[in-house]
Structures are given as C-alpha cells and as structure tokens.
Amino acid sequence: MSLPVISPVGMDLPAATTRSLLATKYPGAIGAWVAEMALGVSEPIQEALLREARNGTLGYNDPTSIQLGRESVSRRMHDCYGLDVAPEAVGFVSDVVSGFAAVLRHYLSAGEAVVVPTPAYTPFLTVPKQFGHPVVEVPGTYGPAGHRMDLEGIDRALADGARLVVLCNPHNPTGRSFTPEELAALARIVGSHRARVFSDEIHAPLALTSRRHVPYACVSKLAxxxxxxxxxxxxxxxxxxxxCAQLIFTSSSDAARWNTVADFYVRSVSRLGVAALVAAYEEQAASEWLAKTLFRLRSNNTMVADAVAGNMPGVEYQPAESTYLAWLDCTRLGVDAPAALFRQHAAVAMCEGAEFAGPGYVRLNFALPEPVLEQALTAMSRVVREVMRQ
Known part of the structure; x- marks a missing residue:
C-alpha cells in the first residue's frame, strides 16, 4: 500500500508521556495502546509516596497498612456504589490479572471451562488455559446502542458445563457500562446453572456519562x-x-476460603500501592483531580467521535460510556491488521482488535494530552481517506 509514513518526532510531548510505557514500546509513534493515562498523577498520591520515602517505610506491608486499605475500600464501595462489604471481606492482590489467576486456582475445579464474552481483555482469553481451564468464547452483538453480551450464548455455554463467567464491567475494550437490567439478566442465568462470575470492575470510577456505575454484585442477592x-x-x-488491587467477596464462604490463602497473595502487594490507594480514596484533592480528569476524558471522547464521524469514512465508533478506551470498527477498510496500518503510516500505536478476539477493530487509548490526541486523529484521518480512495 503506497501510503506516506508520518512521524511525530520533534513533537513537544510532556515529559511524563515520553517516559511512559505508552511511548517507549513504539519509538517515534504516539502511544495510544496500553491502558494507562498520559495525564499525570494527583498531588495527594505523589505526597503519599514521598511521605513513605521520607519515613523510611519502603519495606513490606504491615497489618496496620493493609487494614487501613481494607477499610478505605469498604467505605468507598458503600459511599460510591451502595455495595456493603466488610473490611475483612476485602482481599489484596498485586493486580486484577493476578486476582483472576487466584480465582481460577482456588475457586474452580480442575478442567472446568471459563466463559469469556468477546471482545475481551486479552488475559481473560489466555490466563485460564495456563491453569488447565478451557475457554469458551461467546461473541457479543453490535447494534445502534453498541456492544451487548449474548446472554443466550452464555446460557448455552453454562448448560454445556462451563462454571465461571468473566464479566468486565465497565467493559474493556468497548467502553460499555452495562445496565442494571443486563446485569440482572446475567445473574439469573448464572444462578440457574449454579455457576460463578468473576467481575472485573477496575474502570468503575471512569464513567463518561451521567449513568452511575452499578456493581454486578449489587443487582441481587443471587448475584x-x-x-x-x-x-x-x-x-x-x-x-x-x-x-495494589483488591478482590471483594460478597459470599461469606468465598471470603472464608480466601482467608486460607490470603497471606501468600498479600506478599506481592506494594506498600506504596496501599498508600496511594488510601490517598486516592480518602483525600478530597484526589477526588477533585479525578473530577478534572474525567472532564478531560469526556472531552477527548467527543473529540474521537467527531473525528471518526467527520474525517474517517469507513470507520465507525460508538462513543465509550466508561473507561478511556475507544473501540474503532475498521472492518470496512479491508485490511487484515488496521493497527499495524496506523502504526506504520500514521505513527499512532494502538492495539489490534484481534488481540481481544475482535479482528478488524483497533483499541485507541484517548487518555492523552489534547494536542497529542488531536495530532493522532489527524494523522489517522489522512490514512483512512487514502485507503478508502484506493
């Protein structure tokens, strides 16, 4: 394909952006692939980390630190989402993927299959196989309102013997915020088969619409x-x-089982991570920073939608309802690897949809400084128009 190669070399990028994983994996390209923001860190979190360093407390976590973290998570779940969970029912793991692996290891029997609605965050498709659990992919559907889970397909997979459904709520990569009705319908299906749900809710605070996040465990006692x-x-x-991530147990028997293995997993949790967690959840200035960041993300989400609608013929985008991830439908471009196309010819690095079991799509991280995002979208638009002319 005879397209020009565009390079952002020489752009005046913020120092934090140029040093981050977003930028360094693909030198010379605008990094819009991994799910981390190029928008800095709040002052209360910076101060919490400096305080630990000044106090010389860079060693292992202690029971007091972990208990403060548990209490902070418990308060936030109640205050923000109406989810009542005792501090003792909050477990600590290093990250969500490690927590997922722990659930596979301790809450499923050998060989039991895992249902993964697709498209899906890549580790949900790969990690179960490492623990001997087959993965049953259930592709979602797309319509005017965006991505939807195929509940009938999930029902069939559970009827065939699968024992765990992976729910990503809000959804990565599509940015959907599932409604209470959708979640309740899933709960009835899972409950009818006496199966389980692992609900990844790491993007819960990143709502881009007026809709409040609904934890899956809140929709019913069954859930x-x-x-x-x-x-x-x-x-x-x-x-x-x-x-520093957490597993929240809303079943007393699940919490009791976790307490038999919790000491192993808490060893992998950073003391600095717990300090940052408490600062994020407890400090007013951290909440204000998040509010300002959400304002920027909503604006950036609109910028992506406007650029796609006005300047990218052949590309479709249903604006994200949560997260800072745009799931762009590039199937009409007629190329096998659209992310590779944009990386080579627009110098914009994104994730291939095929990594999420969504070939023909790309995942764009729009948590970028506005001028950087604008340059990325302008370069992508040039490539799309050229492709559609050929």
Missing amino acids: ADHTITATSASKAWNTAGLK
Whole structure:
C-alpha cells in the first residue's frame, strides 16, 4: 500500500508521556495502546509516596497498612456504589490479572471451562488455559446502542458445563457500562446453572456519562452470592505500576476460603500501592483531580467521535460510556491488521482488535494530552481517506 509514513518526532510531548510505557514500546509513534493515562498523577498520591520515602517505610506491608486499605475500600464501595462489604471481606492482590489467576486456582475445579464474552481483555482469553481451564468464547452483538453480551450464548455455554463467567464491567475494550437490567439478566442465568462470575470492575470510577456505575454484585442477592469482584484505584488514578488491587467477596464462604490463602497473595502487594490507594480514596484533592480528569476524558471522547464521524469514512465508533478506551470498527477498510496500518503510516500505536478476539477493530487509548490526541486523529484521518480512495 503506497501510503506516506508520518512521524511525530520533534513533537513537544510532556515529559511524563515520553517516559511512559505508552511511548517507549513504539519509538517515534504516539502511544495510544496500553491502558494507562498520559495525564499525570494527583498531588495527594505523589505526597503519599514521598511521605513513605521520607519515613523510611519502603519495606513490606504491615497489618496496620493493609487494614487501613481494607477499610478505605469498604467505605468507598458503600459511599460510591451502595455495595456493603466488610473490611475483612476485602482481599489484596498485586493486580486484577493476578486476582483472576487466584480465582481460577482456588475457586474452580480442575478442567472446568471459563466463559469469556468477546471482545475481551486479552488475559481473560489466555490466563485460564495456563491453569488447565478451557475457554469458551461467546461473541457479543453490535447494534445502534453498541456492544451487548449474548446472554443466550452464555446460557448455552453454562448448560454445556462451563462454571465461571468473566464479566468486565465497565467493559474493556468497548467502553460499555452495562445496565442494571443486563446485569440482572446475567445473574439469573448464572444462578440457574449454579455457576460463578468473576467481575472485573477496575474502570468503575471512569464513567463518561451521567449513568452511575452499578456493581454486578449489587443487582441481587443471587448475584452477590456467586460473584468475586476485582477492583483497584490504578486505572482512575493512574497508578498501575504500584501493584495494589483488591478482590471483594460478597459470599461469606468465598471470603472464608480466601482467608486460607490470603497471606501468600498479600506478599506481592506494594506498600506504596496501599498508600496511594488510601490517598486516592480518602483525600478530597484526589477526588477533585479525578473530577478534572474525567472532564478531560469526556472531552477527548467527543473529540474521537467527531473525528471518526467527520474525517474517517469507513470507520465507525460508538462513543465509550466508561473507561478511556475507544473501540474503532475498521472492518470496512479491508485490511487484515488496521493497527499495524496506523502504526506504520500514521505513527499512532494502538492495539489490534484481534488481540481481544475482535479482528478488524483497533483499541485507541484517548487518555492523552489534547494536542497529542488531536495530532493522532489527524494523522489517522489522512490514512483512512487514502485507503478508502484506493
């Protein structure tokens, strides 16, 4: 394909952007692939980390630190989402993927299949196989309102013997915020088969519409009894490298089982991560930082939607309802690897949809400084128009 190669070399990028994983994996390209923000870190979190360093407390976590973290998570779940969970029912893991692996290891019997609605965050498709659990992919549907789970397909997979459904709520990569009605319907299906749900809710604070996030475990007692919820402050407050995520147990028997193995997993949790978690959830200035960041993300989401609608013929985008991830339908471009096309000819690095079991799509991280995002969209638009002319 005879397209020009565009390079952003020489752009005045913020220092944090040029040093981040977003930028360094693909030198010379605008990084819009991995799910971390190029929008900085709040002052309360910075101060919490500096305070630990000044106090010389860079060693292992201690029971007091972990208990403060548990209490902070418990308060936030209640205050923000109406989910009542005791601090003792909050478990610590290094990250959501490690928590997912722990659930596979301790809550499923050998060889039991895992249902993964697709498109899906890549580790949900690959990690079960590493633990001997077959993956049953259930492709979702697309319509005027965007992505939807195929509930009938999930029902069939559970009827065939699968024992765990992976729910990503809000959804990565499509940015959907599932409605209470959708979640309740899933709960009835899972409950009828006496199966489980692993609910990844790491993007919960990143709502881009007026709709309030609804934890899956909140929709009914039935859902609470068969759910293990994974969460973290890492996406909303941009602290993924600090390794501090949580599993929330809304079944007393699941919580009791976790307590038999919890000491092993808490060893992998960073003390700095717990300090950042408490600052994010407890400090007013951290909440204000998140509110300002959400304002920018909503604006950026609109920028992506406008660019696609006005300047990218052959590309479609249903604006994200949550997260900072845009799931762009590039199937009409007629190329096998659209992300590779954009990386080579627009110098914009994104994820291939095929990595999420969604070939023909790309996932664009729009948590970028506005001028950087504008340059990325302009370069992508030039490539799309050229492709559609050929």
